Amino acid sequence: MSEGNPILHQNLDRVRERIHNAAETAGRSPADVTLIGVTKYVKPPQAAALKMAGCVDLGESRPQQLWTKAEQIPDTNWHLIGHLQRNKVRQTLPLVTLIHSVDNHRLLASLEREALEIDQRVDVLLEVNVSGDTSKHGLTEDELPRLLEKAAECSRLHVRGLMTMAAREGGPAVAQRNFSALRMLRDQFSDQVSPNIDLKELSMGMSGDFETAIAEGATMVRIGSLLWEGC
Ligand SMILES: *Cc1c(COP(=O)(O)O)cnc(C)c1O
Numbered sequence: 555m556s557e558g559n560p561i562l563h564q565n566l567d568r569v570r571e572r573i574h575n576a577a578e579t580a581g582r583s584p585a586d587v588t589l590i591g592v593t594k595y596v597k598p599p600q601a602a603a604l605k606m607a608g609c610v611d612l613g614e615s616r617p618q619q620l621w622t623k624a625e626q627i628p629d630t631n632w633h634l635i636g637h638l639q640r641n642k643v644r645q646t647l648p649l650v651t652l653i654h655s656v657d658n659h660r661l662l663a664s665l666e667r668e669a670l671e672i673d674q675r676v677d678v679l680l681e682v683n684v685s686g687d688t689s690k691h692g693l694t695e696d697e698l699p700r701l702l703e704k705a706a707e708c709s710r711l712h713v714r715g716l717m718t719m720a721a722r723e724g725g726p727a728v729a730q731r732n733f734s735a736l737r738m739l740r741d742q743f744s745d746q747v748s749p750n751i752d753l754k755e756l757s758m759g760m761s762g763d764f765e766t767a768i769a770e771g772a773t774m775v776r777i778g779s780l781l782w783e784g785c
Contacts, residue, residue, distance in 0.1 A: 558603075559603055559785060561783075561784045561785050562600075562603055562604060562607055562781065562782075562785050563607050565780060565781045565782070565783055565784070565785070566591075566604070566607050566608070566609060566781060568780075569589065569777055569780050569781060570589065572764075572765065573587050573589060573764070573768065573775065576764070576765040576768040576769065577768055579769070580768055580769045582768070582771075586773055587768055587772060587773060587774070587775060588611055588773065588774045588775075589609060589611065589775060589777060590611045590612065590613040590633050590635070590757075590774055590775065590776045590777070591604045591605075591609040591611065591612050591613065591777065591778070591781055592612075592613045592614070592615070592635065592760075592776050592777060592778030592781075593612050593613065593614055593619075593623060593778070594613075594614055594615050594616065594619060594636075594778060595778055595779070595782050596782060596785075598622060598623050598626045598627065600782075600785065601623050601627055602626065602627045604781065605627055605629075605630050609781075610629070610630055610631055611630075611631045611633060611651075612627070612630050612631070612632055612633065613632075613633040613634075613635040613654075613776050613778075614632065614633075614634060614635065614636070615634075615635050615636025615637075616636055617634060617636075617638060617639070617642040617645070617646050618642075620632055620634055620646065620649060620650070621645055621646070621649060624649040624650075625649075631651040631652070632649055632650045632651055633650065633651060633652050633653075633654060633774075633776075634646060634650050634652075634653045634654060634655060635654045635655060635717075635757075635776050636655060637655055637691050638653060638655055638656075638661060640660060640661055640664040643661075643664045643665055643668050644668055647665070647668055647669065647672065647674065647676060648672065648674070651677065652677045652678070652679065652714070653665070653676070653677070653678045653679070654678075654679045654681060654717040654757050654776075655679070655681045655691060655692075655717065656678045656679065656680050656681065656701075657680065657681045657682075657683075657691055657692050657693045657701075658693070658701070659701065659704050662701065662704055662705060662708060662711065663704075663708075665678065665708070665711055666708035666709075666710055666711055669708075669710035669711060670710050674710070675710055675711075675712055676710060676711050676712065677711075677712045677714050678705075678711055678712070678713055678714070679713070679714060679715050679716055679717040679755060679757055680693065680698065680701060680702070680705070680713060680715075680716055680717070681693065681716075681717045681718065682694075682695060682698060682716055682717070682718050682736060682739060683718070683719075684718050684732045684735040684736050684739070685718075685719070685720060685721035685728070685732050686721075687719075687721050687722065690719055692717075692718065692719075695735070695739060698739060698743065699743070702743060702746060702748075702751065705748075705750070705751060706746075706748040706750065706751055708750065709750060711750060712750050712751075712752075713750065713751040713752070713753070714752065714753070714754060714755045715740065715752075715753050715754055715755025715756055715757065715773070716736055716739060716740050716753060716755070716756055716757070717756075717757035717758065718732060718733070718736045718757075718758050719758075719760070720732040720733060720758070720760075720763050720766075720767075726763065726766055729762075729763040729766050729767070730766050730769075730770060732758075733756075733758050733759070733763075733766060733767045733769075733770035733771075733772065734770050736756060736758055736770075737756060737770050737771045740753045740756060740771075754773065755773045755774055756770075756771050756772050756773050756774070757772070757773070757774040757775075757776065758770070758772045758774075758775070759772045759775040759776070759777075760775070760776055760777060760778070760779075761777050761778060761779040761780040762779075764777060
């Protein structure tokens, strides 16, 4: 695949158009939905081609993959959308714009410690497992208030919102319930007063369900498969 891959451009245009339409249908501004192009399926040159095509927010689920690609593709907003082990915090922090997957106290504490060390503000989302799917990472809804309290004490961290993945099974109706649950959680805790917490962002929706997510208020959609189809 070369930088000027026409299929990739077509896929990107089509995804952008669908995001635009879903936002307008929901009475929202398309500008309020950020597309994060998920590059976990491809090698660095292909990821670079996506960025060259105009998608400057890229997402990786594995820290090592993010390190490699971030090194090779500068001027990109890198999003870590998958699980982060504490022993990978140090190498990851300087490279990322947003970590979507914070779901426990110990990780929060490691991030704060490292952020202080390198004197950098770190933006994070808290990942909530609203589907109750035991194979997924993420906090339970019951654990969220406590993690928010802990986060309020971490002055170098900025909690910008919540992230979730819909249940794999159950189709659009279940996905919609999951996304709506995340939005309600956000609304419930959004007036929690702390200078380093504002729950504006909702990272939810992937190739199979992003339109539903946008209807429920997603501000970031993480899309991989649709972009790479046929490339
Ligand atoms: C892989 C992945 C995506 C993208 O999924 P597609 O169905 O390929 O669009 C989004 N979010 C997370 C957390 C992922 O791991």
